[in-house]
Structure formats: structure tokens, C-alpha cells
Amino acid sequence: MLKDIFYFLIFPGLLxxxxxxxxxSWFDRKITARLQFRxxxxxxxxxxxxxxxxxxxTIMPMxxxxxxxxxxxxxxxxxxxxxxxxxxxxxxxxxAGFRADIIVVFYLLMIPSLSYIxxxxxxxxxxxxxxxxxxxxxxxGYELSLLLVVAAVILKAGNSISIxxxxxxQQQQGAFIGSIxxxxxxxxxxxxxxxxxxxxxxxxxxxxxxxxxxxFLECSGIILAMVKLAKYIMLLALPAFVVVILLGxxxxxxxxxxxxxxxxxxxxxxxxxxxxxxPRLTVGQSMRFFFIWMNLIAIVAIVLTYFGL
Amino acid sequence: xxxxxxxxxxxxxxxxxxxxTPRYDxxxxxxxxxxxxxxxxxxxxxxxxxQKCRSRLLEVYRQAPKPVVVVAIGACGCTGGIFAEGNTxxxxxxxxxxxxxxxxxxxxxxxxxxxxxxxxxNK
Numbered sequence: 001m002l003k004d005i006f007y008f009l010i011f012p013g014l015l016x017x018x019x020x021x022x023x024x025s026w027f028d029r030k031i032t033a034r035l036q037f038r039x040x041x042x043x044x045x046x047x048x049x050x051x052x053x054x055x056x057x058t059i060m061p062m063x064x065x066x067x068x069x070x071x072x073x074x075x076x077x078x079x080x081x082x083x084x085x086x087x088x089x090x091x092x093x094x095x096a097g098f099r100a101d102i103i104v105v106f107y108l109l110m111i112p113s114l115s116y117i118x119x120x121x122x123x124x125x126x127x128x129x130x131x132x133x134x135x136x137x138x139x140x141g142y143e144l145s146l147l148l149v150v151a152a153v154i155l156k157a158g159n160s161i162s163i164x165x166x167x168x169x170q171q172q173q174g175a176f177i178g179s180i181x182x183x184x185x186x187x188x189x190x191x192x193x194x195x196x197x198x199x200x201x202x203x204x205x206x207x208x209x210x211x212x213x214x215x216f217l218e219c220s221g222i223i224l225a226m227v228k229l230a231k232y233i234m235l236l237a238l239p240a241f242v243v244v245i246l247l248g249x250x251x252x253x254x255x256x257x258x259x260x261x262x263x264x265x266x267x268x269x270x271x272x273x274x275x276x277x278x279p280r281l282t283v284g285q286s287m288r289f290f291f292i293w294m295n296l297i298a299i300v301a302i303v304l305t306y307f308g309l
Numbered sequence: 310x311x312x313x314x315x316x317x318x319x320x321x322x323x324x325x326x327x328x329x330t331p332r333y334d335x336x337x338x339x340x341x342x343x344x345x346x347x348x349x350x351x352x353x354x355x356x357x358x359x360q361k362c363r364s365r366l367l368e369v370y371r372q373a374p375k376p377v378v379v380v381a382i383g384a385c386g387c388t389g390g391i392f393a394e395g396n397t398x399x400x401x402x403x404x405x406x407x408x409x410x411x412x413x414x415x416x417x418x419x420x421x422x423x424x425x426x427x428x429x430x431n432k
Contacts, residue, residue: 029336033336036331037331038336039334039336039337040334040336040337041336042337042339045339048339052350056350056374056375056376057374057375057376059372059374208343208344209344212344212345213343213344213347213348216348217345217347218345218347219347219348220347220348220374221374224347
């Protein structure tokens, strides 16, 4: 029991995920700045942002469903931390204690987006509910593709539904990305991660220039701090998920630590590059992108996997 | 930062956009432009405030989570500039909401804005 609380709150839970995710958030902002020939923010900027928001006034909109509006970001943080724990525990070589955790992680990763939708609808702002409806459409789009990716990974790992065994298989036979189907799955997974993080080609739900921040429009003070915290943690959890299911996971011995960190940074770097070189898609374009192209690629990858390619 | 433009001639607004460009890069100091005043810590007010803008400026200020830093940019925001005698003029910004930082100039250079912000941060 005490061990579980330690896992959840300290390592690899809340505290570790905050530090790691904050660092990755800085990394993302710094790379963005360097790509635009700017200097970029200082290293501790995510920490400053978070602490500053804790000290600010929290405004409750007059029309809001107050309890839900306040609790939704807390749900988001809880879901993000739980998924982070369940991804990182097997990745660091500890079993999560039950089988089928890849299914659980798949659903836990959806909780932050769902909580944002609840919070946005509860805030009573028309632009925020517009953002919520867009986010809902985006979820309908990418969730099937991600499910197909997970199914293909399970098939590749010899019908194993435990993340620990998936990593074990990859460390015995080489990472899944080393095959044609693996590359296709990696492309699909990266696009789903991009949409899950609401980064630029798919930032239709919080488009600042169109709907002024969308789902997060009414968030201020502690509520915005919680949203930021959930976003930092997701920026650690989702790339870690991709590394775990396709790139062979992490290894914590000798030179492998460096490789593990580089894998994670490489995935975040790819996400940042896609984010900085693409314009925002419309709702219809992104739905079509996932429904037709990404699902097609994932299904081709599943068929290739079936034939052992 | 949230940017409220009053009855501005847009010159100060363009100079504010200059602060975001690679040459001046205000993100060095951790500042980014946000879309909603709820996310803002700094309220930039440019242009002369006339009778129509006055209530809107008050509303935007009321909606901003406190503590918020109000920066009056340009001669019109600080004193009224050439509009100070006009009959629709509702007073310089500090007659309407408390102002923390004045950056005069018509328009102020981006360097002047950054220098003002950095001096304020180090205070």
C-alpha cells in the first residue's frame, strides 16, 4: 500500500512526471525557438509558470457548473499520472502487478482529453464548448487509429497484453520499429500522439487565433495550473508510451541509460518538428486524415505483421 | 501577455509584434502572447481610450485574474498624446485602471518596451 502511494506520488508518479514533463516542455519550447532563430525561454520556465499560476486568482465564471469546472483538471492530472506510472513502471523493469496493463493504459491516456471536454462544457463559455465539440471529434478520429496500433503491437509481441512482456520481447528480438510494419505503426502512433497532445496540425480544440484558447478559455489560477501540470505529464507519458510499445523501451544499466534518454528526446524532437512545420488542419481535414489515411496505414501494418514482415 | 488595443493607430501594436520576432524575442524572458485574458499576467494597453473603449477596458481588466500588471504603451496610453484635448477622449489609461508600467514614445521602439519590462521584472 505504502509502496503504491510512493509509486503514485514520487517515482515514477507525480513528482518525477512533473520534473520530467516540465523538462520536456522546456525542450519543446526551446527547439521551437531555435527553429524560428530565436533564443527561447530559460530552463526553469515551466516551473516558474506553474508556481506563478498557483499564486494567482482563480476566477469562477458566472454561468459555470462550479464543482465540475474545478474538478475536471484534477481528474485530468490523476489520469495522466496514473497512465504515466503504468507506462514507466514496466519500462523501468518493474511489473505493474497485473496483466493486460496496455489496455488499461490505453483508456487512462484518454482521461485527460475527456476531462478537458467536461471542464470546457462546465465553464459555460460558448467558445469553450465549441472547443469541446472539436476535441470530441478529434478523439473519435484518432482513437481508432491508436487502438489499431496497440492491436498490431499485441500481435507482434505474440499475443501478449502486458507492457512488461512487450518490452521483454523487443529486448530479445530487437525493437518492433526494425520492420516494415513497425515503421508504418510508428508513423501512425506519432500522428495519434500529436493529436493527443493537441499540438499544431491538430490543435483545433484550443486554437488561439480562432477560438481564443478553446477548451481552456475560462481556466485561470489553480485550474490553469492543473491543466498545465496534466499537459506536462502527458508530454512525458505519450512519448514514453511510443518508446515502450515500438522502440524497445528503456534500459537502466550503463550506456543504455543514455540511449533511453536519447530515444525519448528523439520522439519529442520529432513531435516538435512536425508541430513547427505544419499549419493547423480544419476539423474535417483532420478527421479524414485519421479515418482514411492513418487507419489504412495501421491496417496495412497489421496485415504485414500477420505475414511476419 | 494579453494585448488590448484601444483606439490605436496600430503603430504601437505593430511594434509590440516586433517584440515577438526572432530579432527581439520576448520569450527569452518567459513571455508569450496568450489568446484569452484569463491566462494573462500582463495587460498591454495601446492607443487613446475613448468613450466607447472605456467600458470594454474596464471589463477586460475585471476579467483578468489578479495580480495583473498593466502596461500602458505609447504616448496615447500614457498621457493621451495628441488626442488629450479631443471630445471623445476618456482619459489616459491610469485614470481608468491602475497602471504599473508606462512606456512612452510614438511609437516606442521594441528595445524600449523590452528594457521597460526587464527593469520591471528586476524591481
